Amino acid sequence: MAPRRKLIEVSLPLEEINAQSAREKSIRHGHPSTLHLWWARRPLATARAVLFAQLVDDPSNFVEDYRAEAASGGFEDPDAWAEHRVQQERQRLFGLIIRMVDWDNINDEDLFDEVRAEIMRSTNNDPPAILDPFAGGGTIPLEAQRLGLEAHASDLNPVAVLINKALIEIPPKFAGREPVFPRAAGQRNAWPKATGLAEDVRQYGRWIREEAERRVGHVYPQATLTNGAKSTAIAWIWARTVSCPNPACGIEMPLVRSWWLGKKKGKEAYIVPRVIDGRVDYSIGHDPVGGPLGAQQGTVSRTGAICIGCASPVDLAYIRLEGRAKRIGERLVAVVTEGNRARVYLPPDDEQVRAAKTERPSDAPPGEIPDQALGFRVQLYGMKSYADLFTDRQLNVLTTFCDLVIEARERVLADALESGYAGGSRLEDGGEGAAAYADAVATYLGFAVSRMTDYQSSFATWSNHPKNEVVVHVFGRQAIPMVWDFAEANPLTAGNGSFEIMVQAVSRSLERLPAANAGTAVQADAQRASSTLALISTDPPYYDNIGYSDLSDYFYIWLRRALRDVHPTTLSTILVPKAEELVANPFRHGGKDGARDFFEDGFEAVFAGARRTASTAYPITVYYAFKQSESDESGTASTGWETILGSMVRSGWTVTATWPVRSEFSGRMVGNGTNALASSVVLALRPRPEDAPVTDRRGFIAAMRRELGRALRELQQGGIAPVDLPQSAIGPGMGVFSRYAKVIESDGSEMTVRSALARINEVLDELLTEQEGDxxxxxxxxxxxxxxxxxxxxxxxxxxxxxxxxxxxxxxxxxxxxxxxxxxxxxxxRPAALPAAYDVLADQHTSAWEALHHAIRIQESEGIPAAGVFLHNASQRSDGAVDLDLVKELAYLLFQVAEKNGWTKDAISFNGVATSWFELVEAGRVVESVSPATTLDFGSLDD
Structure with missing residues (x-):
């Protein structure tokens, strides 16, 4: 008997999932991602919907039941009734998904009771455990737990393991318990979920902050304003320096990307450097007329620097040599304080300079940065250890905070015992008493310190944006590039980058976690983890896009310093394990070919292990969001996903469905013409039958043309961005390829995955061109x-x-x-050249081309609501309504043309309209007059 098809293999409410996934990026307070940084997290909304649809039966499984229902009710057309019931049930399930992916409903327990009940019905009250063998930031295990499932997280990286423990393992242990901090429990009667634990994190975090002020507050003195008053400094702006190589000059030349500090109108501020007697003096200017312009914005660029003393050009090679010789210096160039609704910028004075000059601590965390590592460029400038990424003052203060986490744990232990907790064993040993609770609180406080290092670094920068003059954290992307002028935040204030802010973020995240159904997080490589009996849903690494282990060492050294005694096994190594990390790192595996082989062999082992224990009742789900292409004689293909898809196919899996899920805001492209993924594609996979057929190249291409054409329209209607369409089409194409035991080429050889991917790209281009006939x-x-x-x-x-x-x-x-x-x-x-007075209701011959171009013009000049109204009006004309589906198709088609020709500005416009389509249609519905719908009347049978 064939297994029941699951909802994910038939249909999903993609537009609503995509809209909530994109919206989630702007949600900060209380979102689990604010517990600790991790790279390339999947949106919670996406994971929640995918897991639900992976387990819940599609109503099409019950067609025969509905026909019987129609017959017993006397309905004359059982087929029509059955189809109606399938659609009715599917819409009911869609309604559940739409409600549960909305972040505003995250604490609606009545809703999630409905969701869990639906899962139990489809799983005969015995749902499978869920495993993510590449758990990373913990999105999938967390959402599995929220859906009432047994959640298992596995990752080789100890930072990821700690994040997952903090999300799914620790909170259920202490759910519903009162805080132990003296007098905190009396603040309220009930402490649901992990709110009591979160309150203790806040209270003991406040104690750490106050104690830190006593111990290291003197290294952050108040600033003296121009009127002699004192004000708390919130940040210090520094410039790296080298000696000018011109012998006639030789000044300590600053390396600054921009002299601007603030650009708020009427409150502009910038640094004014002056060379006086061979020394550079820094003051603050406020007159916008005299502000830095053009080449004067700063002194350093990607190609080199300019000396402000003698105007000599200085090559980056010289700066790198100076760095390797430890001759790059740091000079304080400005101090920032909080003024009346605006920042106050002050020139540095001797007191501030002296306070910053502390001795480097002898017990700074150890750890060397590899000579070559994905995402790192700082080694070229002599920065060899992770401690080199911080100033001496920051190292002193961060080690103090780590020590205070250890002391705070002892205070929690004493207070827990006083509150009536039994002593018990430690957290790592499975304890749930006072010792384990103290470990739990310390874990979250350690996360607060670790989060703070993202701001307390000499690689944090200052934003001079008019609406956001703040310290900007290090990891704006998955890399640590060289930074010239940097911002040092005051950790003892309540401002950006402070410990107080980090404690707030951690505790808010903690108190909103589901804290139900005990979960487990273990440190293991994915090959071993995937061989369990649990059902897999996973978001694997993206080939060589992100060097997780090297990047996470940045945080690991501080987590280990603060929490080694709390998590001795997880934090046993000096740095994060790297040899077994499944990333195609050419620096670690003897070059590009060795990295590909390592990645390919590892993933094949992962999916082979999963295939051996796979259940036939449910599909597994795998996310992909990789975009990198190479061309050879067989065509153009995506290198990373050639590898991972090949691993799936060779391991005996077949693709049963693919769904594009947008996780970024609309229209996101990089200015140089390359594109950034706005979407992931989720694949549903089932074990390929042992008796799968064999076909030849012609049969494969014919089947793909039939099925990819339908899938192409579904992808376009599902809101996939044009920039991501070629990548997303890999899924349906591989669905055809993977159903065969093998595909035979014309020369008798077996078709490779690379060749299949190239054929998919060719057929996609043909299908897009054929759309012109519409x-x-x-x-x-x-x-x-x-x-x-x-x-x-x-x-x-x-x-x-x-x-x-x-x-x-x-x-x-x-x-x-x-x-x-x-x-x-x-x-x-061009769209911008079209007349603003154009009236689509008065034009009797509006083509799809004209409608699209006016929509672009209006969206880019007036915004989405106005463009949505325009499109709505175009579609409602009685004398030749414009087909909006064709307008959208045209945007996809023209994006492909623009991208191939390198017309970046045009491509951005076409991509922007297509990826905003859902919002445009919704804006049009605001003005739509609804007329009664004509529907089949099934009488009393319709319940």
């Missing part, structure tokens, strides 16, 4: 002309020939308002 003559002409000329002018004769081949003429196209024909030249209008 458009009106005006749009077909414009597409062809744009493909050859863009928005540049071309010969009138060529345009006329092209137009006649599409049953129109240039004169008609000019009257339609899409181009101009002057002096023997024809040129398409």
């Amino acid at each position: 458009f009106d003559p005006t749009s077909r002409f414009a597409i062809a002309w744009y493909r050859g000329h863009g928005y540049d002018a071309g010969a009138f004769g060529d345009a006329e020939n092209l137009a006649r081949a599409r049953a129109t003429v240039v004169a008609t196209l000019e009257r339609d308002g899409i181009l101009t024909a002057r002096a023997g030249k024809v040129q398409l209008h």
Whole structure:
């Protein structure tokens, strides 16, 4: 008997999932991601929906039951009734998903009781345990726990293991308990979930903050204002320096990316450097007229620096040599204090300079940065250890905070015993008494210190944005590039980068965790973990995109300093284990080929282990979001996912469904023309039958053309960004490829995954081109002309020939308002050049091309609501309504053309409209007049 199809293998409410996944990026207070930084987390909304749909039966499994229901009720058309019931049930399940992915409903226990009950019905009250063997930041195990499932997290990286323990293992142990901090328990009657534990984190965090003030407060003196008053400094701005190589100059030249401190109108501030008697003096300027402009914005760029004393150019090679010789210095150039609704910027004085000059602590955390590591560039400048990424003052203060976490644990232990806790064993040994509770509180306090290091570093920077003059944390992306001028936050204030803010973030996150159903987080490599009987849902590493182990050492050295006695096994190594990390790191595996082989062999072992213990009742789910392509004689393919998909296919899996899930805001592209993924694709996989058929190349391509065409429209309707369409199409294409035991090439050899991926790209290009036939003559002409000329002018004769081949003429196209024909030249209008007074309701011949271009113009000038209203009006005309589906298809098609031609600005516009489509349609619905719908009336049978 064939296993029941699960909802994820048939249908999902993608638009709503995508909208909530994108929205989640802007939610900070109380979001689990604020517990501790991890790179490339999946949105909670996505994981929640995927897990639910992975377990819940699709209503199409019950067609025969619905037919029988119709017969017993006397309904004349059982097939129509069955289809109605399938759609009705599917919409009911969609309603549950739509409600549960909304962050505003995260604490609605009645809703989640419904969700859990639905899972229990589909699993015969025996749901499988969920395992993520690449648990990382813990999104999937956490959401499994929220859905009432037994959650297991596994990761080789100890920082990831600690994060997962803090999310799913520790909170259930102490759920519902009162805080032990003296007098804290009396503040309220009930402490649901982990709110009592969160309160203790706040209270003991406050004690650490106060004790730190007593011990190291003197190294952060108040600043003296111009009127002589004292004010608390919130940040210090530093510039790295080298000696000018010009012998006639030789000054301590500052290396600064920008002299600007603040650009708020009327409150502008910038640093004014002056060379006086061979020494650089720094003051603060406020007159915007005299502010830095153009090349004067700073002194350093990607190619080198300029000396402010003699204007000599200084090559980066010289700066690197100075760095390796330990001759790069640091100079305080400004002090920032909090003023009346604005920052106050002061020049450095002797008191501030002296306070910052502390001795480097002898017990600073050990750990060497590899000579070559993914995402690191600092080694070129002589920074060899992780401690080199911090100033001496920061090292002193951070070690003090780590020591205070250890002391705070002893205070928690004493207070817990006083509150009536039994002593018990330690947390790592499975204890739940006073000792374990003290370990738990210390763990979250250690996270607060670790989070603080993301700001307390000489690689944090200062933002001079008018609305956000703050210290910017180190990990704005998954790398540590070289930073020239940096910002040192005051950890003892209540401002950005302070310990108080970090404790607030950790405790808010903790108190909103589900804290139910005991979960486990273990340190293990994915090959071993995947062989368990648990059902897998996982988000594996992205080939060589992120060097997790090297990056996480940045935090690990501080977590180990604070929590080694609390988690002795997890934190037993000096640095994060690296040899077995499943990342294609060329620096670790003898180059590019060795890295690919290591990655490929490792993933094949992971999926082979999972295949051996796989349940036939449920599909596993795997996320991918990798984009990197290479070309050879077989075509263009994605290197990273050639490897991981090949591992799946060779391990005996077949793809049963793929779904694009957007996790970023719309229209995100990089300015140099390359693109950034706005989406992930989730694959549902089942074990491939042992008797799977064999086909040849022609049969594979024919099957793919049939199925990829349908999938292409589903991807476009599902809100996939045009920038991600080629990557997303890999899923449906591989779904065809992976159902065969093998595909035979014309020469008799077995088709490789690389060749299959290249064929998928070719068929996708063909299908996109074939979509041109769906458009009106005006749009077909414009597409062809744009493909050859863009928005540049071309010969009138060529345009006329092209137009006649599409049953129109240039004169008609000019009257339609899409181009101009002057002096023997024809040129398409750019969106920005179209008339703002255009009335789509008055135009009887609006083409898809014209509608798209006006929509772009309005969205980019007036915003999404106005563009949504325009499209709605275009679709509602009684005399030739515009087909909005075709307008959207056109955006996808033109994006492909623009990207291939390197027309970045155009590509951004087309991508922006397509990825905003859901919002545009919703904006149009605001003005829509709803008319009664015509539906089948199934009478009393419809319940």
